[in-house]
Amino acid sequence: MAAKAKPKSTRKKAKSSGSGNNTIKFIKAFWILFASGIFFAVLLFLLASWGAFGEMPKFEELENPQNDLATQIISSDGVQIGTFFKENRTPVNYEDLPQHLVDALVATEDARFYEHSGIDARGTLRAFIFLGSKGGASTISQQLAKQLFTGGSKNKFERYLQKIQEWVIATRLERQYTKKEIITMYLNKYDFLNQAIGISSASRIYFGKYPKDLGVEEAAVLVGMLKNSSLYNPLRRPEIVKKRRDVVLNQMTKYGYLGEKERDRLKELPLKLDYSPEGHSDGTATYFREYVRSWMAKWVKENPKGLDEDGDKEYYDIYRDGLQINVTIDSRMQKYAEEATKQHMANLQKEFDKQEKKNKNTPFRNINKSEIERIINRSIKTSARRKKMLSEGKSEKEILESFDVKTEMRIFSWKGEIDTIMTPRDSIYYYKKFLRSGLMSMEPQTGHVKAWVGGVNYKHFQYDHVYQGARQVGSTFKPFVYATAIDQLKLSPCDTLPRSQVTISAGSNGVVDKDWTPKNSDGEYSGYLNLKNALAKSVNTVTARLMDRIGPEPIVRLVKKMGVESEIPEVASIALGSVDLKLSEMVGAYSTFANQGIYTKPVMITSIEDKNGTVLYQFVPETRDVISKEAAFVTINLMEGVTHSGSGVRLRTGPSSRYDYKNVVTGHPYRFKNPIAGKTGTTQNQSDGWFMGFVPNLCTGVWVGGDDRATHFRTVTFGQGATMALPIWALYMKKCYADKSLNVSQDAFKKPEDLSIEVDCKAFKNSGQNSDDGIDEFSF
Template identity: 85%
Template sequence: MAKAKPKSTKKRTKTPASNTIKYIKAFWILFGSGLFLIALLFLLASWGVYGEMPKFEELENPQNDLATQIISSDGVQIGTFFKENRTPVSYEDLPQHLVDALVATEDARYYDHSGIDARGTLRAFVFLGTKGGASTISQQLAKQLFTGGSKNKIERYLQKIQEWVIATRLERQYTKKEIVTMYLNKYDFLNQAIGISSASRIYFGKSPKDLNVEEAAVLVGMLKNSSLYNPLRRPEMVKTRRDVVLNQMEKYEYITEKQRDSLKQLPLKLDYSPEGHNDGTATYFREYVRSWMSKWVKENPKGENADGDPEYFDIYRDGLRINVTIDSRMQKYAEEAVQEHMANLQKEFDKQEKDNKTTPFRDLTEDEVKRILNRSIKSSARWKKMLSQGKSEKEIRQSFDKKAEMSIFSWKGEIDTIMTPKDSILYYKKFLRSGLMSMEPQTGHVKAWVGGVNYKHFQYDHVYQGARQVGSTFKPFVYATAIDQLKLSPCDTLPKSQITISAGSHGVIDNDWTPKNSDADYTGYMSLKEALAKSVNTISARLMDRIGPEPIVRLAKKMGVESDILEVASIALGSVDLKLSEMVGAYSTFANQGIYTKPVTITSIEDKNGTVLYQFVPETSDVISKEAAYVTINLMEGVTQSGSGVRLRTGPSSRYDIKNVVTGHPYKFTNPIAGKTGTTQNQSDGWFMGIVPNLCTGVWVGGDDRATHFRTTTFGQGATMALPVWALFMRKCYEDKTLKISKEAFPKPENLTIEVDCKAFKRNNIQDENIDEFSL
C-alpha cells in the first residue's frame, strides 16, 4: 500500500491580479464612502443639523431691515430713518458697467454655474485658496442673508456647506439678475452705507444709475473688504483695488485695454455726503418728520399679531416711503443763505463782545448770569442722564466742573478741545441762532425748513419748537383787523401824536400805557401805508385802541396761530411770543386772498410695496375778505418800497458800516415784495417776513437767551439780522429758473372798493373821534 504524500508547508502567494482587485475594491469603498460622507454632510446641512436653514418662504422673501425714505417734492431722497441705512433698488436701476465689474471681479463664470463654481472650488482646494477664493456671488449672498461668519474653523467649514446648499436653492428660486440685485442691496459698505443705493449717495452723491465706470469699480473693489478698502481711511489702497477691478473688466472684455489704461490714470474722486441722523440736508425738518411719524404709527396699526394685539409699523425697519413737500433745491438754498449770513453776523457779534464783561450776556448782574447757567445746567442732557442713573445733585454738579475732551462747534469747523461742561454751556450761549421757513400760500406746502445753524450742536428747532417775541411783525394783524372792520384805506392818515390807554382798559394793568415811537417824533399825520412801513408805534396803538385786542387775537387764531395770546393792548407792538411756523402760515393767508391754508409737510406715506397708507387732505378756511387781504398786502409792499425793508431794493444804508455783515448787498430786487421787519426790546430778536405771490418766507435771528443780543439797533434790528437771509435765499431761488418763483404783481380782486393808489387819493386825515363812523 503506497504511502500518502506529506502536505507542503510552503505558503501560497497571491497573484498580481488579485491585489489589483483588492485595491480597486478599497478605492471604490473609500470613494463611495467619501461621496456618501459628502452627500451626508450636505444632507445634514439641508436638514439644519449645523444650524437653522431658511425656509422656502424666507428664500422667497429674505428679511432685511429697510430704511424709511424721505422723498422731496422734486423726487430727491433727502434723508432716511434706519437701523440699517438700506434703500433697495431694482436691477433696472443698476448701470451695466457696475454689474460687469461685479461679475468680472467676484465671479467670472457667474452666468455658467448654478450656485457653485466647480472649477473655482477645485482650484481653491488644490492651491489652498492661494490663487483666489471659490465663493460665487450666490454663495456670498447666502452668507450675508442666512449664515454670517464664525471665527471657529470647524463651524466656518460647516457654514460653508450651508452656503453651498443655500446658494443652489437661491439659484433655483431667483434669476441671475435678482441675485445680483439682492447681493448689492445687502452689502455693508460702512459709514452707514448699506446697499448700493446708500453707498452711491454717501460716497459719490448720486444714485447708482448715474455711477460712471471708475466709481462703480471703487464700490465693487470694496466688496472684498469694505473695512480694509475704505476710501475715507485708505484712499491709496482703494485706488489700487479699483485698478484691479478695471484690470478684471479688461481681462474679460467688458472694457478695452485703452479704456482701462485711461481710467486707471484718473484720481480717486469722492463726494462724501454722510447720512447720519445729524448729517446731510434738512436735518431739523427730518427730526420733525420723525416726531410726526412716531405719533402716526401709533395711531395707524398695520394689523394684528397672532394674539390679536395691534402690530405697528417700524419706521426704522419697514422701508416706508414718506413723500414730503420740501423742495431739495430750495432747502439747499435756504441752508446756504443761513450759513452765509450767520457766519458773518457772528463775526460782528464777537467783535462787539470783546469789551463786554458779562459776555455773551448784556445788561445782567453776576447773580442773573449764574441763574441762567444754573437753569441751563439743569435742562442739559448730561444732568438728565446722570439723574436717571441715580446720581446725587452734588455729584452731578461736580461733574460739570471736571474738564473733558470734547468736539465743539465753530464757524470754521469743529474744534477738538478740553473744557468743563459748564464752560461749554457758556461757550455755546454766545452763538446767534436762526430759523427759516418757506411755504406756498396757495397749497400750504412747506418748501424749505431750517431750524438752526447746525443740528449736531444746536438741536433746538427755531421753526417749530421755539416761540419768540415777534415785535413789529405782529402789526399786520392789527392793520388787517382794522381794515376788515373799519374799511380803512392805506392812504388814510392818522395823527402821530402820543396816545395813552388808561389802566383797566384793553388789558392794561395798574398804570396807564403810553407807547413811544423809536424816533421820538409825534408831530403831524401819517398814512397807514407809511406808518406800517416805518413801524410807527403810536398809529398801531390808535388802531388797536379803536378795535380792541379781542378781534385781533381772534383773527390771528383763525390764521393758524395756536400759541397763547393775551388780549392786552401791548400786542399792537408785538409783545406776544409766537413760533416761526405759525407766523409763516398766518402771513400766507394775506397772499392767498384771505384764505388760510394749514401748512403741510407730508403729502403721502407708502409701504415698501408702494401701497398708499396715508394721503394728505388740505385744510382751508376763509378768514378775511379778499379785499382786506389785498389791502394788507399793499400796506406791506410799502415796507420794501420806502420802509425798513427798502434795502431789498438798494442794499444797506450808507450811514451804517455793515457791509461785511449784510452779505451779498445790494440785492436790487425790482419785483413786488410784501414784507415786514420786526425788532424786539433790547434787540433780542430780529424778524423778517417776506412774501411774493407764490411764496411766503419767514426768518428769525436771535440768541439762545434774550440777554444775548447786540448793543444797538444798528446790527440788532430785523433788517440787519434777518432780512439778509431772506434776500440771499430768494436771490438763489430766482437764479434757479426751474423753480418758477413769481415776480408778478399780487392778484388784485375784482370790484375793489378800498382805494390803494395814494397818488390819486384825496388826503383824508382821520381824527380819533371820527374813526367810529367807519366801524361796523
C-alpha cells in the same frame, strides 16, 4: 530524498497572480474610498439641508428674506433727503443699476456667474487643489447666502460647516431667483460701512449720487470694497482703495467688459469722493427730519398695521419697515435756504464776537450776575449730560461737581468742529454766545412747506427755532392790527392819522392795571402819516391808535383763525408785538394774506407708503376763509410799502452805506425789482430780529436772535430785523429766482375785481405832513 524545486515559470505565475490581486484590491479600495467620499459629501449636504449644522431657512424665508429696511424721506422733487434706520438700507431695483456696475461685480467676484447654478465647480476644485492660493471659490450666490442666512463663525471647523450650508442655500437661491434678482439682492444687502448698507446708500454716501449715475471708476471702487469693506475703505485707506479699484478695472478688461484704452484712462483718474454722511445729525433738512420723526412716532401709534399672532396690535417700525414718507420740502429750495442761513449767520456772528470783546459779562447784556447764574443753572438742569447722569443714579451734588471738571469734547465753530478740553460749565457759556436762527418757506395756496431751517447746526444746536421756539414777534405783529382795522372799518392805505402820542387808559381795551402810552423809536411825534407810510416806518403811535379804536379781541380772533395756536393775551400791548409766537405760526398766518384771505394749514407730509408702495396715509388740505379778498389785498399793499420806503427798502438797494455792513452782508446789492410784501420786526434790546416776506406764491419767514434774550447786539444798528434777518431772506430768494425750474413768482399780487378801497396814494404827499398841508385826518 531531496525535494524537487518548482519550475521557474511556476514561480513567476504565482508572483504575477499576487500583483494582480494587489491591483484589484487597490482599485476596489479606490472606488470604495471614492464612493465613500461621494456618500460622505452627499451625507454632509443632506445633513446640512436637514439643519444638522444649524437652522436652515424655510421656503418662505427664501421667498422673502427678511432685511431691516430704512424708512426714506422723499422730497417733493423726488430726492431722498433723509432716512430713519437701524440699518441704513434702501433697496434698489436691477433696472436702476448701471450695466458697468453689474459687469464689474461679475468680472471681479464670479466670472462664471451666468454659467453655474450656485456652486462654481471649477473654482471649487481650484481652491481645493491650491488651498485657496489662486483665489477662493465663493460665488455671488454663496456670498449672498452667507449674508442672508449664515453669518460669521467662531472657528475654522464651524466655518467649514457654514460653507456647506452656504452651498446648499446658494443652490436653493438659484432655483428660487433669477440671476438679476440675486445680483440685486446681493448689492442691496452688503454693508459698505459708514452707515452705507446696500449699493444705494453706498452710492449716496461715498459719491453723493444714485447708483444709476455712477461712473465706471466709481462703480469699480464700490465693487472693490466687496472683498473687505473695512480694509478697502476709501475714507481710511485711499491709496490701497485706488489699487483695488484698478484691479477691478483689470478684471473688467480681462473678461471683455472694458477696452484696454478706456481701462488705462480710468486708471489715471484720482480717487474722487463726495462723502455725504447720512446720520441723523448729518445731511440736509436735519431739523425738518426730526420734526418728521416726531410726527411719525405719533402716527404709528394711531395707525396699527394689524394684529400679531397673539391678537395684539402690531405697529409699524419706522427704523425697520422700509416706509416711504413723501414730504413737501423741495430739496433745491432747502439747499438754498441752508446756504443763505450759513452765509449770513457766519458773518453776523463774526460782527457779534467783535463787539463782545469789550463786554465783561459776555455773551449777556443788561443783566446782573445772579441772573446770569440762573440762566446757566437752568441750562444745566435741562442738559443731556444731567439727564444721562440721573439715569445712572448720580446725585445732584455729583452732577453739579462734574460740570466743573475739565473734559475732552468736540465743539462747534463756523470754521469747523474743534477738539478741545474745557469744563461742561464753560461749554455752556461758549454755546450761549452763538446767535441762532430759523427759516420757514411755504406755498400760500397749497400750504406746502418748501424749506425748513431750524438752526445753524443740528448736531450742536438741537432746539428747533421753526416749530419749537416761540419768540417775541415785535413789529411783525402790526399787519394783523392793520388787517383787522381794514376789514372792520374799510380803511385805505391813504387814510392819515397823527403821529402824536396816545394813551390807552387802564381798563380800556385790555389794559388791566395801568395806562399805556407807547413811544416811537425815532422819538418823532409831530405831523400826520397815511397808513401805508405809518406801517412802512413802523410808527408805534399810529398802530396804538388803531388798537384803541378796534380793541385787542377782534385782532386775537383774526390771528387765531390764521392758525396761531400759541396763547395771545387780549391786551393793548400786543399791537406792538409783545406776544411770543412760533415762526411756523407766523408763516402760516402771513400766507393768508398772499392767498387772498384764505388760511391754508401748513403741510409737511403728503403721503406715507409701505415698502410695497401701498399708500397708508394721504393728507387732506385744511383751509378756511379768514378775511375778505379786499382786506387781504389792501394789507398786502401796505406791506409792499415796507419794501419800497420802509425798513425793508434794502431789498431794493442792498446794504445801506450809512452803516458798516460789510462784515454782515456779503455780495452785491439785492436790487429786487418785483413786487414784494413784508415786515421787519425788532424787539426790546434787540433780542429778536424778524423778517416776514412774501411774493404771490411763496411766503418765507426768518428769525434771528440769541438762545437767551440777554444775548443780543448792543445797538439797533446791527440788532434790528432788517440787519439780522432780512439778509437771509434776500440771499435765499436770490438763489430761488436764479433757479428757473422753481417758478417762483415775480408777478404782481392779484387785485380783486370788486376792490372798493382806494390803494393809489400818489395824490397824497409823503410822510411828515400835517393837517395844515391839506391832508384830512381820518377821524375816530
